[in-house]
Amino acid sequence: MCRSICSTSAGVDGCWRPATWSVFRQPVVSTNNDVEGWHHRLNAKASYGRLNSYQLLQLLHDESRLVTLAVRLLSECGTSRMQRESYAQLHSHIFQLWDEYSDGSRSASSLLSACSRMCRR
Numbered sequence: 001m002c003r004s005i006c007s008t009s010a011g012v013d014g015c016w017r018p019a020t021w022s023v024f025r026q027p028v029v030s031t032n033n034d035v036e037g038w039h040h041r042l043n044a045k046a047s048y049g050r051l052n053s054y055q056l057l058q059l060l061h062d063e064s065r066l067v068t069l070a071v072r073l074l075s076e077c078g079t080s081r082m083q084r085e086s087y088a089q090l091h092s093h094i095f096q097l098w099d100e101y102s103d104g105s106r107s108a109s110s111l112l113s114a115c116s117r118m119c120r121r
Contacts, residue, residue, distance in 0.1 A: 024098065025098060042059075042063060045059055045063075046059055090118060093118060094115065094118070097111055097114050097115065098111070
C-alpha cells in the first residue's frame with residue numbers, strides 16, 4: 001500500500017512536498033465541515049429521507065436556486081466561502097501568528113504553542 005501511495009501521490013523524489021500537506025499561508029482551508037453543515041441542513045429539510053420522489057425533486061430544485069444565490073453573493077463580496085464571525089477571528093489570529101513567525105519575531109515552537117492554545121478554546 002505504501003508503494004502505491006508513493007508512486008501515485010508523492011513528488012518526483014518519492015516525498016510529499018510541504019505545499020501538498022501544509023496549510024501554512026493558505027487563505028482558505030476547506031474542511032469536511034463545509035460540506036457536512038450543508039448536508040445536515042438538507043437532510044433536516046428532507047425529513048431525513050422521508051420524502052417521495054416529487055418532494056425530493058422540488059427540494060433539490062429549491063436548493064439549486066439557493067446555491068446559485070449564495071455563489072453570487074460570495075462573488076460580489078469578494079470572498080470564496082461563508083464563515084462564522086468566530087472562525088473569521090480565529091483565522092485572522094492565525095495569520096497574525098504566521099506573520100510574526102515569518103518576520104522572525106516568533107519561533108516555530110512559540111507558533112505551535114500559540115496555535116494549540118487557540119484550538120483548545
